[in-house]
Amino acid sequence: MLWSKYFLPTLKEIPIGTEAVSHQLSLRAGLVHMLSAGVYCYLPLGLRVLKRVENIIREEMNNAGAHELFLTCLQPIDLWQRTGRDKTLAEVMIRFKDNKGKQMCLGPTHEEVITDLVRTYVQSYRQLPVTLYQIQSKFRDELRTRFGIVRACEFIMKDAYSFDVDKEGLNKNYQLMYQAYKNIFKRCGLNPIIVEADSGAMGGDLSHEFLITAPIGEDHVVQCSSCLDAQGLKEGFQEGSKCSKCGNGTLQKQVAIELGHIFQLGTKYSDSLEALYLDVDGKRKPIIMGCYGIGVSRMIAAIIEASHDQAGIIWPSQVAPFDVEILPLQANDPESMSLAQNYYQEFLKSGIEALMDDRDETAGRKFNDADLIGVPWKIIIGKRKLAEGLVELKSRKTQEVIVLRKEELVAKVRELLSKV
Ligand SMILES: Nc1ncnc2c1ncn2[C@@H]1O[C@H](COP(=O)(O)OP(=O)(O)OP(=O)(O)O)[C@@H](O)[C@H]1O
Ligand SMILES: [Mg+2]
Ligand SMILES: [Zn+2]
Structure with a gap:
């Protein structure tokens, strides 16, 4: 992309009225x-990240034997x-009457429709x-919408539903989803805390939440300072009490964002909607269900919360909008631009997603924008280094700079990306 x-x-x-780092960024x-x-x-850049996250989710869902619809x-x-x-x-449902007077809503979730x-x-x-x-x-x-895409009124979710003949089957599917x-x-570069949770309005038995700690969290977890074991916040919790798991650390309350939630629903929906099947013994029985949600758009905010700097x-x-950003620092230098073009073409051919900052902007502006959008590798082409046949490859994460002969660059990028 140019x-x-x-x-x-x-x-x-920083846009006015924003508090959360992920919202601002x-x-x-x-x-x-x-x-x-x-x-x-x-916008196009955000959509690229969204698609990459979605594709990771798709691959893992498909691997777990789920079918997309x-x-x-x-x-x-x-x-x-x-x-x-x-x-x-x-409270959260957006309801309206259609032109024929029929009561409708915009789906807040899909258990009813799928069942x-x-x-x-x-x-x-x-x-x-x-x-x-x-x-x-x-x-x-949603009433509280102050943190941007973390809590939006229209958002993107991955929701999966399992249908089984018995509890044993449900347990198996639940385990598959848990692992997925x-x-x-x-x-996606996240290391969530997994807590056994209360299944609330969804009904049913066992459920787990996947959360990451972040200052804007609206959920609470209790985490051990030593073994990092985490649980949901229960009534009567004492800050600083001893961890029963390791006997070593103390328990601290932390705020966290919920990213995913899996539930064993049992027959809650199959009972009320009469989703029955005929069993081997010729009897009609309600289908045993599980449901499994991930806030796909919220994940993007969570990744930013977990991975940013000043x-x-x-x-x-794996979720970056581009793999590399090519930065010819002097847009008016024909030699820099032609090398940048060559790299760009090479990457296109080998399926490496490259963004090239070919704008007629100052080097400072280009660097600032590159750091802001956070592409993992910058390829820096400066007139002076290039006169010696050299270019630089800089990591966004570690800031490490690798100086390379200009002919070596494409191979080096391929090598670095193949490790991902
Ligand atoms: N308003 C929202 N905006 C963005 N993502 C959301 C929103 N509400 C829920 N999610 C995401 O969808 C996932 C599954 O939805 P679920 O109904 O379990 O959420 P929830 O319990 O209502 O979440 P929360 O407690 O944050 O309101 C959540 O784990 C979360 O990641
Ligand atoms: Mg909610
Ligand atoms: Zn502990």
């Missing part, structure tokens, strides 16, 4: 645009009346187990 032809509006100043680095409070558009945002209220969640979720869909097609134990997932927009009229979640977060974002390589 920056001069790209749509990448960066901001020098996602606006300043041209990832998102705020249309109104809690409503965000994704795509449900609807538009949902009739009568479906929600059958589970009673038109009432329990009334109704599965009941239509699944009749026999032979068709089970099955796990379905989607990556789609959810709509919730661990893989997803690791690949100058801007530091993308973990």
Whole structure:
């Protein structure tokens, strides 16, 4: 991508009314645009990150044996009346009447729609187990929207649903999802705290939350200072009490952001929506369900919270919008520009995603913008070094500079990226 032809509006100043670092940086680095409070558009750079996160999630879901589908945002209220969640979720639900006078809502989640869909097609134990997932927009009229895409009224979620004949099958699927979640977060450069949680409005039994500690967190966890073992915050918790796990450290309360939540639902939805199957013994039984959500757009904010410095974002390589940024510092120097062009073409050919800052801007501006948008590697082409046949490769994360002969650069980049 050539920056001069790209749509990448960066901001020098911190936008007014923003507190969260991730909110500030996602606006300043041209990832998102705020249309109104809690409503965000994704700009080309932000969409690149989103797609990379989505693809990691897809790979892990597919590996776990789940099948992708795509449900609807538009949902009739009568479906929600059958589970009673038109009432329990009334606060966040965005409701309206369509032109025929039918009560509708924009889906805040999809248990009702998927259960109704599965009941239509699944009749026999032979068709089970099955796990379905989607990556789609959810709509919730959130009251607190001050942290940007962390809590938006329209946001992107990956939601998966498992359907089993028995509890044993559910446990197996739950374990698969649990492991898939661990893989997803690791690949996105995050190291979440996993706590057994209260399943709240979702109903059902066992559930786990995946959280990362961050100053803007709205959830709480209790973590040991020594073994780092973490749990949900329970009533009667005493700050500084001894850790029962290692007997060594003390327990501290920390704020955290919830990134994912997995639930064993059991028959809550299959009972109320009559999603039944015919078992080997010829009896009709409710399908046993699990549901598994990840806030895909919230993940982007979480990654920024976990990985940034004074100058801007530091993308973990697997989710970075580009692999390398080529910085010819003097746009009016033909030799620099032609070398930059050569590199750019080489990368295009070998499937390496490169952004080239070919704008007629000062070197200072280019460096600032590069640090702000946080591409993992900068290829710095300066007139003076180039006269000696040298270019520089600089890591955004460690700031380490590798000086290379200009012919060696492409091979070095390939080598570094193949390690990812
Ligand atoms: N308003 C929102 N904006 C962005 N992501 C969200 C929002 N609400 C929920 N999520 C994400 O979707 C995931 C699954 O949704 P779920 O219904 O379990 O969330 P939740 O319990 O309502 O989350 P929270 O407690 O943060 O409101 C959450 O773990 C979170 O990452
Ligand atoms: Mg919520
Ligand atoms: Zn401990």
